[in-house]
Amino acid sequence: MIRSQRWKGAAFTVPFQLGFVFLYLVPIGYAVYQSLFLEQQSGLGLGGTTQKFVGLDNYQHGLTDSAFMNSVLRVFLFACVQIPVMLALSLLLALLLDALTARAAGRFRILLLVPYMIPGVVAAIVWVNLYSPTVGPLTSLGDLLGFHWNFFAPSMVWPSIGNLLTWHGIGYNMVIIYSALQGVPRDLFEAARLDGASEARIARSIKIPYVRGALVLTGLLSIIQMLQIFNEPALFRNVTPQTVDDSFTPIMIIYNQAFNAGNYHYAAALSVLLALILGVASFLFYRFTSKEVD
Numbered sequence: 001m002i003r004s005q006r007w008k009g010a011a012f013t014v015p016f017q018l019g020f021v022f023l024y025l026v027p028i029g030y031a032v033y034q035s036l037f038l039e040q041q042s043g044l045g046l047g048g049t050t051q052k053f054v055g056l057d058n059y060q061h062g063l064t065d066s067a068f069m070n071s072v073l074r075v076f077l078f079a080c081v082q083i084p085v086m087l088a089l090s091l092l093l094a095l096l097l098d099a100l101t102a103r104a105a106g107r108f109r110i111l112l113l114v115p116y117m118i119p120g121v122v123a124a125i126v127w128v129n130l131y132s133p134t135v136g137p138l139t140s141l142g143d144l145l146g147f148h149w150n151f152f153a154p155s156m157v158w159p160s161i162g163n164l165l166t167w168h169g170i171g172y173n174m175v176i177i178y179s180a181l182q183g184v185p186r187d188l189f190e191a192a193r194l195d196g197a198s199e200a201r202i203a204r205s206i207k208i209p210y211v212r213g214a215l216v217l218t219g220l221l222s223i224i225q226m227l228q229i230f231n232e233p234a235l236f237r238n239v240t241p242q243t244v245d246d247s248f249t250p251i252m253i254i255y256n257q258a259f260n261a262g263n264y265h266y267a268a269a270l271s272v273l274l275a276l277i278l279g280v281a282s283f284l285f286y287r288f289t290s291k292e293v294d
Contacts, residue, residue, distance in 0.1 A: 028275075035059065035269035051265075068270060069248040072227070072277060075249055079226040082162040087218055089166065091211070095203050097174070098181045102150035109178065112171040119138030120168065124235045127164045132239070136276045152240040162233050169225075173218040180214035181207060202225065220282055226280050249272050 038054045062068055093112060097105040115123065131151035133139040142149045151160040184207060192202050230251040237244040237252075246256045254274070261286035 001175040031268045033273055034265050035272055036168050037265050039263075042249050043203060058266050059273060061266065062270050062273045065270075068250060068253050068273075071247055071250045071253055072274075075227055078158055078162065079223060082165060083219060083222045083226065085162070086166045086170055086222065087215060088172060090218065091177055091208070091215065092216065093170065093174045094177035094181055094211070095207060098207065098248055099199065102142060105178075109175065114171070115168050118168070120231050123168045124164060124232045127160075127167070128235050130225060130238055131160055152236070152243060154243050157240070157243050161229075162289070164232055165226075165229075169222070173222070176218050177211050178216045179213040184210045213290070216286065219289065220285060222287075223281055223285055224278055227274065227281065 024057050026181060035058050037051045038058065039049050040052050077282060100108070118126075130136045130138055133150065133152075138151065139149070150156060160174055188206050189202055192206060196250050197205070228251055229249050233248045233252060237246070237248065246260075250270070251274075254267050254270045257263045257270065
């Protein structure tokens with residue numbers, strides 16, 4: 001009977017297992033397979049094309065491709081600034097919500113989640129229009145206040161994208177941190193108040209240490225998302241191609257190699273390399289930020 005119940009319970013996971021195999025493992029395996037070949041044209045390029053097995057040559061090319069490696073470094077440095085700022089703001093909002101009553105917190109939580117409910121492409125289009133010096137209000141507002149800023153200038157592109165990403169993702173991260181705050185024993189707060197601790201001291205010494213796991217989780221998810229950034233730079237490229245080129249981010253390079261240059265095998269190799277870089281970055285981040293709680 002126990003064995004039968006186990007099989008019945010395992011049967012509920014079959015749809016997930018099938019989806020995982022056919023939507024994740026099979027595409028990954030196919031990408032690895034394609035990355036081991038190179039497409040060559042016969043003769044003077046007038047004949048047909050043939051696939052030649054080249055082993056790890058595409059990976060070697062990717063590791064020595066200055067455009068690809070520079071794009072990875074560019075996004076990594078941007079993530080080192082944008083992710084801590086976004087998580088700090090998310091933590092601050094979560095702490096403020098936790099200080100409110102449950103009814104008031106529920107109302108503000110929904111309002112803060114509205115940006116995350118907007119699709120990323122739509123959010124990027126909205127902000128590109130807000131940044132526009134011709135139709136957007138921000139340039140006129142800056143002129144009124146004495147700030148002559150250009151959000152599409154080379155020195156402002158990354159801050160403009162960072163503001164967009166922070167606005168779009170702050171609500172999602174805030175909900176995760178706020179949910180973790182709800183699991184903190186309230187008796188600790190009462191005991192701290194009886195000892196004379198202020199609300200700021202309670203937040204710093206009790207609340208923040210308890211949500212450390214949630215901060216690690218949101219940071220990990222943000223790193224994975226950041227290295228795959230594509231929509232926002234691609235839309236900025238339509239507005240300012242002289243600043244945002246086709247090698248601005250790793251995904252933009254992979255997209256151009258696959259769909260513009262037609263070099264699917266090299267694009268597959270770059271995709272596998274980016275996945276490995278993501279895996280290493282995620283492992284190192286988790287390794288140096290997480291610890292066992294006694």
